[in-house]
Amino acid sequence: MLTRRAVLKAAMGLGLTAFGFTGYALGVEPWAHRITRYRPRLSRWPQGAHLRIALVADIHACEPWMDLERVERIVADTNALAPDLILLLGDYMAHHRFVRRPIPTADWARVLGGLKAPLGVHAVLGNHDWWDDEEAQLRQKGPTRTQRALEAQGIPVYENDARRLATREGQAFWLAGLGDQWAFQRSRRGRKRRIGSIRGIDDLPATLARITDDAPALLMMHEPDAFTNVPARIALTVAGHTHGGQIAIAGFAPIVPSRYGRRFAYGHVIEEGRHLIVSGGLGCSMMPMRFGVPPEIVLVELGGRDV
Numbered sequence: 644m645l646t647r648r649a650v651l652k653a654a655m656g657l658g659l660t661a662f663g664f665t666g667y668a669l670g671v672e673p674w675a676h677r678i679t680r681y682r683p684r685l686s687r688w689p690q691g692a693h694l695r696i697a698l699v700a701d702i703h704a705c706e707p708w709m710d711l712e713r714v715e716r717i718v719a720d721t722n723a724l725a726p727d728l729i730l731l732l733g734d735y736m737a738h739h740r741f742v743r744r745p746i747p748t749a750d751w752a753r754v755l756g757g758l759k760a761p762l763g764v765h766a767v768l769g770n771h772d773w774w775d776d777e778e779a780q781l782r783q784k785g786p787t788r789t790q791r792a793l794e795a796q797g798i799p800v801y802e803n804d805a806r807r808l809a810t811r812e813g814q815a816f817w818l819a820g821l822g823d824q825w826a827f828q829r830s831r832r833g834r835k836r837r838i839g840s841i842r843g844i845d846d847l848p849a850t851l852a853r854i855t856d857d858a859p860a861l862l863m864m865h866e867p868d869a870f871t872n873v874p875a876r877i878a879l880t881v882a883g884h885t886h887g888g889q890i891a892i893a894g895f896a897p898i899v900p901s902r903y904g905r906r907f908a909y910g911h912v913i914e915e916g917r918h919l920i921v922s923g924g925l926g927c928s929m930m931p932m933r934f935g936v937p938p939e940i941v942l943v944e945l946g947g948r949d950v
Contacts, residue, residue: 676717676925676938678724681911683918687878688859688945692814696861697726697760698941700883701769703926704751705737706744714754717925717940721758724942727811728762731755731798732883732922733769733823733865735789741931748792756796762808764798765818769865769884770825770841771928780829785844801863803846805853817860819853819877821845824866847872866900867907870919880919881943885909887923891935900928909936 699721703709721729735751758764772789773779779787790800799806801820809815824843829835847869854860859878864870867882887909888896899908906912912919925938 676720676940678720678942679923679939680942680944681920682944683879683911683920685859685878685918685945686916687875689814691946692810692812692816692859693946694728694810694816694944695724695726696881696943696945697721697724697729698732698881698883698920698922698943699729699758699925700732700922700941701734701886701924701926701928702751703734703737703771703924703928704746705742705926706746708741708931709737709746709926711746711750711754714751715757718754718757721940724940726760726942728808728818729758729760729764730818730863730881731758731764731766731793732863732881733767734771734883734924734926734928735769735793736771736775737926738771738775738928748788749795752789752792752796752798755793755798758798761811765806765820765863766793766798766800767820767863767865768800768802768823768826770823770828773823773826774828777829780827783827802844803850803853805850805860807856807858815856815858816878817854817858819850819860819862821847821850821862821864821869824864824869845869851876867912867919867921868901868903870907870912870914870917871903873917873919875915875917877917879943879945880917881922881941882907882919883922883924885921885923886928886933887921887936889927889929889933889936894935896936 776787802822805819822844824845826844827842862877862880864882866884888899922941923936923939
């Protein structure tokens with residue numbers, strides 16, 4: 644028989660569980676990052692062409708959740724991995740109601756300027772980097788404040804572009820970067836668009852056209868949705884944006900900001916021999932909570948082949 648006492652005990656238990664969940668998701672998990680490592684075996688990457696790639700995604704700089712001291716720790720821990728190449732995958736800005744104080748663009752960009760790698764630091768922009776810039780929204784074009792700040796630190800920003808680099812063994816490869824797929828949240832009149840009508844500046848065919856020989860190619864993008872159109876020509880695509888859903892229970896993320904739901908939510912995805920790695924990112928969007936998807940710096944080590 645269900646007694647009042649049993650109901651009260653159950654309610655108290657649920658309340659304590661909810662309190663514990665909220666406390667952990669707000670006060671513990673968002674505050675400490677980990678290093679996540681992948682060693683994908685890529686059929687289109689030469690065996691013996693070793694490349695260590697650090698992925699830094701979705702910093703969402705703001706106080707108190709991602710202050711400059713935290714960004715400095717991220718930079719130090721990324722450099723400690725001794726990567727050959729560092730890729731910044733967008734969303735350096737934070738937009739949610741719990742931001743106490745925005746961090747000036749020049750300040751967090753200056754800290755990111757401390758990233759060091761023999762083959763350089765390379766970046767794409769994310770949707771929040773565009774949405775934060777009202778002037779760019781009204782112009783319906785860049786450059787954004789974020790782009791100018793990163794480039795002032797010597798970090799090139801890729802917008803449907805590609806560059807030819809080489810590994811330490813001398814193996815040539817292409818690094819391409821796709822323009823943001825959710826860039827314009829507002830019309831020229833400043834009116835906010837519906838989610839379904841948000842427009843990007845991404846041009847995958849133009850990006851691929853920048854690759855002019857048969858050297859292996861890597862592609863960076865912010866939102867992973869464009870992976871559906873990436874050809875097998877690309878050895879590896881890397882992305883951020885989703886935060887792995889930011890809240891995941893037993894690996895299940897109920898909300899993922901993607902038109903494909905959980906298909907590209909997180910991790911190493913292989914479809915028809917094509918490879919995608921989606922970083923869970925470092926900061927928070929919408930609300931400063933994480934559960935089941937700890938902040939991460941990703942290290943990708945290349946140099947093998949499919950078996």
